[in-house]
Amino acid sequence: MNWSVRIGSLVMPNPVTxxxxxxxxGVEYARLLDLNQLGAVVVKGIRLEPVRGNPTPRxxxxxxxxxxxxxxxxxxxxxxxxxxxxxxxxxQVPVIIxxxxxxxxxxxxxxRRFDALEGVGGLELNVSCPNIKEGGAHFGTDVRLLExxxxxxxKATRLPLITKLSPNVPSIVPFAQAAEAAGSDGLSIMxxxxxxxxxxxxxxxxxxxITGGLTGPCIKPIxxxxxxxxxxxxxxxxxxxxxxxxxxxxxxxxxxxxSAVAVGxxxxxxxxxxxxxxxxxxxxxxxxxxxxxxxxxGAVKLPRV
Amino acid sequence: MVEQDVIILANENFTGxxxxxxxxxxxxAPQAQPGQFVHLRIPLxxxxxxxxxxxxxxxKDQTLSVLYKTVGKGTHQLARLKPGxxxxxxxxxGHGFTVPASPQIRPLLVAGGYGMAALYLLAERAPRAxxxxxxxxxxxxxxxxxxxxxxxxxxxxxxxxxSYGRRGLVTLPLREELERxxxxxxxxxxxxxxxxxxxxxxxHEFNVEAELSMDEHMCCGVGVCLTCVIPVRTSEGWxxxxxxxxxxxxxxxxxxxxxxx
Numbered sequence: 431m432n433w434s435v436r437i438g439s440l441v442m443p444n445p446v447t448x449x450x451x452x453x454x455x456g457v458e459y460a461r462l463l464d465l466n467q468l469g470a471v472v473v474k475g476i477r478l479e480p481v482r483g484n485p486t487p488r489x490x491x492x493x494x495x496x497x498x499x500x501x502x503x504x505x506x507x508x509x510x511x512x513x514x515x516x517x518x519x520x521x522q523v524p525v526i527i528x529x530x531x532x533x534x535x536x537x538x539x540x541x542r543r544f545d546a547l548e549g550v551g552g553l554e555l556n557v558s559c560p561n562i563k564e565g566g567a568h569f570g571t572d573v574r575l576l577e578x579x580x581x582x583x584x585k586a587t588r589l590p591l592i593t594k595l596s597p598n599v600p601s602i603v604p605f606a607q608a609a610e611a612a613g614s615d616g617l618s619i620m621x622x623x624x625x626x627x628x629x630x631x632x633x634x635x636x637x638x639x640i641t642g643g644l645t646g647p648c649i650k651p652i653x654x655x656x657x658x659x660x661x662x663x664x665x666x667x668x669x670x671x672x673x674x675x676x677x678x679x680x681x682x683x684x685x686x687x688x689s690a691v692a693v694g695x696x697x698x699x700x701x702x703x704x705x706x707x708x709x710x711x712x713x714x715x716x717x718x719x720x721x722x723x724x725x726x727x728g729a730v731k732l733p734r735v
Numbered sequence: 736m737v738e739q740d741v742i743i744l745a746n747e748n749f750t751g752x753x754x755x756x757x758x759x760x761x762x763x764a765p766q767a768q769p770g771q772f773v774h775l776r777i778p779l780x781x782x783x784x785x786x787x788x789x790x791x792x793x794x795k796d797q798t799l800s801v802l803y804k805t806v807g808k809g810t811h812q813l814a815r816l817k818p819g820x821x822x823x824x825x826x827x828x829g830h831g832f833t834v835p836a837s838p839q840i841r842p843l844l845v846a847g848g849y850g851m852a853a854l855y856l857l858a859e860r861a862p863r864a865x866x867x868x869x870x871x872x873x874x875x876x877x878x879x880x881x882x883x884x885x886x887x888x889x890x891x892x893x894x895x896x897x898s899y900g901r902r903g904l905v906t907l908p909l910r911e912e913l914e915r916x917x918x919x920x921x922x923x924x925x926x927x928x929x930x931x932x933x934x935x936x937x938x939h940e941f942n943v944e945a946e947l948s949m950d951e952h953m954c955c956g957v958g959v960c961l962t963c964v965i966p967v968r969t970s971e972g973w974x975x976x977x978x979x980x981x982x983x984x985x986x987x988x989x990x991x992x993x994x995x996x
Contacts, residue, residue, distance in 0.1 A: 452960070454958060458957050458958045459959065461737075462737075462738050482974060483964070483975055486951070486963075487952055488962050489952070489960065489962040491784065491954075493783075495784070496784065498960070498962070500960070500961045503961050646784060697955070698784075698954055698960055699776060699784050700776070700823075701825070701957070702738070
């Protein structure tokens, strides 16, 4: 049985990873599950300098979902290397570092810094965080800017690049194609949806940031559709994500066209979810006699027209 | 920190809206320290995904209990669960209270409502008994008085409506005690944020140490999501730290109160 996934020169031993921002820097969950069973570990977004993050409240639970506006709090490149890399570099599975910046130059600089760090598995470009005013989101919603960012990072590093696309666009196809053309080795689809919740008693927004990004099972069908659309338009592999709680959820993404999947919000309430998903995919492959998971990627049967 | 399935041994009404949940948690209970919490996945909670955090109240061998108030859909569903049912727990979590190292330290505990629960293990494990100041809106909010007295602690209650103990806020009798004698005192508090802020101001005024258990909205409970942060002083100013990991207990003078909303 083969279920390894290749993204550029990055090889995931299996198709299940975790979504950036839902798994900290790995070390926090190391006592609850064996990280070396995952296909890869994706860490929370890092920019050049430390980031303080947004005021609280930062998250609000909604029906079958969660809206967050954390504001990419983080230790910066140096803080990350000092505090978290000594643990992460001991992992046997690839570590993918999610990076972002407020300018094209900053993206490239962060990419360069991690290029110089021994043992990094790959970089995921966060061009789509909805919670940062000065950067992030507009790189994911302007196709020319997206191309520029990806091209600049491509020049700055030989590491595999995965571009995490924004769902907040009229069509994901030109963005997926632009990232591919600019040298991205893979795509992560998708980030959270802009959303809002209001306390009707106080009439105040439930988030200090007013709006945030919606994640969790309620977004899964939308994410599956975006993966399906992008997969038909590009050749590079896609990591599908959005509300995955079970192997069944993950398999939908794979059949829609994702080569790998990431568990996100479910980590917050069931930390073992990624391992259960992995086990369920194995059982499905055995039950359906699937030798190579690649044969299932994009295998959705469409009605004849 | 471990994740395990636990069995509900008891889930009963304590008083008014307050309930006590007793869990068979053989891997969590023996590790529990004063001020730590458990993160519970409430079964059959429709549409709501997240775990709910609860301060650990009492621990006996392989069992632990928590007190909760029915306030939202999570706690209302929790109140419907019956003995024998299973649920999943992660714990013990968080950085708790520092148990006084010697009987030289005179512990004064300050609780608002079911903040009493988070202080019980500390009272039980302290090398000497002290006074616990407990406040609430009305008599029904004063919990666990008998339990603390059974440990040899003095309990002084205050209610805002005057239906029990002193009329007014709990910080009133606390202030009187500090004015009487603040020598060797260390304060430990758990309750609503305005109460903790007032305790912090008293600690500063009387130059005593205070440890506060901060009650922040929580999501993952294990330090990943960065939901439950509060501003904490650093050499360069302040930074957001996690109530679930660096806390819930912080020293009063480490909190950047001026930044908090």
